[in-house]
């Protein structure tokens with residue numbers, strides 16, 4: 001049994017393949033990864049380990065977060081964007097793309113429109129709430145591009161978004177919704193969550209990665225969090241924030 005908290009902590013130093021959530025784990029929402037964190041990730045690579053970043057956001061956002069990606073030595077990370085529905089290998093080549101079908105998008109946008117019509121959202125920009133990322137649609141209750149300091153105060157414990165989902169259940173045969181990064185709901189094809197996509201990625205024969213050599217670090221592994229689906233797929237390590245994540249990675253490098 002792979003535990004998150006309260007059980008046996010994984011032996012991180014023995015791991016070969018490190019998966020990282022981005023928002024709240026490697027960086028604050030929609031801000032670049034700090035140079036100190038980037039250097040630690042590159043040091044992980046130099047130690048012979050692999051690094052894969054996993055996020056609900058798209059590749060454009062990942063490149064903003066990690067400007068060295070695929071352009072500097074030791075910054076050859078794999079990337080699972082849009083909850084892993086767009087997968088890139090360590091050279092930046094697309095491994096797979098799992099786009100939403102038009103009828104799935106219609107279903108999602110119809111639901112979002114109903115919720116927005118029924119609720120009043122006090123937001124800085126009405127036009128900044130819905131992003132169609134191709135393989136995922138993300139609905140922010142405040143604004144994707146709002147100042148990060150404001151976003152972090154909107155729903156830090158996810159209680160507002162949990163209440164919205166309870167009040168307006170999203171029922172679909174074909175699409176799943178999960179509470180996403182800081183202010184969002186992420187919609188994607190049913191079952192194609194972070195956990196499923198990480199399992200598929202690890203299983204790629206050309207990598208030859210072993211499940212027990214992999215570990216995922218995330219800030220939202222608890223029930224309802226957007227890292228929860230990884231629990232049980234590979235070992236997981238909960239971190240509070242980027243500073244805590246840096247401390248954990250430094251510990252791996254020093255062991």
Ligand SMILES: [Mg+2]
Nearest residue numbers: 021023024219
């Ligand atoms: Mg996160």
